[in-house]
Amino acid sequence: MTPDNAGFMVAAYVVAAAILVAYAGSLVARLRGVRRPGPAGPGEDR
């Protein structure tokens, strides 16, 4: 009998999408930040 575990599948897909979209968003935000005038923070994007 095929087990009913679709909740795990949905959870994994949601977590994967959340991490990838969050990282994509962080890159865009940092690219905007680096073009703004003013000093960069310590250790930023090296």
Added chain:
Amino acid sequence: MTPQDRAARLARIGIALTVVALLGLGGVYLRAFAFTPVEVNQGAAQKIFYVHVPAAWSALMSISITGLLSILYLWLKDRRIDLAAAASAEVGVAFGAVMLTTGPIWGKPIWGTWWTWDARLTSTLFLFLLFVGYLVLRGVLTDPGLRGRFSAVIGIMGLVLVPFIHLTVYLFRTLHPAPIILKPSAPSLPREMLVTLMLSLGVFTVLYLGFVMQRYALGLLHEFREEELARDAG
């Protein structure tokens, strides 16, 4: 065109590729959910395979490229190579986070446990933490030469670990299954599942390119800005 303009253009191309890849990921999700058969023994949880394996592929590819660029950097001492290696390392950590979260979510219904300290899982976690350390190290070292050399050493250590991680399922007793694609014989998957996996691998690879282009452009723009500030202060 100034170097800043070229970096900004690279960032725009990276953003465009990322958007295309994220839309492609939506397509992969749709195909996996609605048009790929449910595996009889594992049930729907087996479909985690279509994000877990491409995430692992992308993470190990990112780290291998970081290692190769690290060797090249130690040889040529070109700071752009160091920036490219760092870009690939950070993207590798992002994909590694996907691999290390989707794996346990798949493991729980199939193995009955979220995690086990076997050779495959432990060595993969070690590699992930090594590259978190790589990023922390780059953040605290201010001298570019020192930063490049130290991080290159870690990058090469990661490259050495990648084939070891691949072989752990053959060398040790482990809960993790052996590869069904990267093996000497033909892939052991029904065609519909194989097509979904290949599409997902393609989408993750484009996502890798989009992320790395943006992250590399970010490193370049940051360096240009630091140089400008140093000139203004001088």
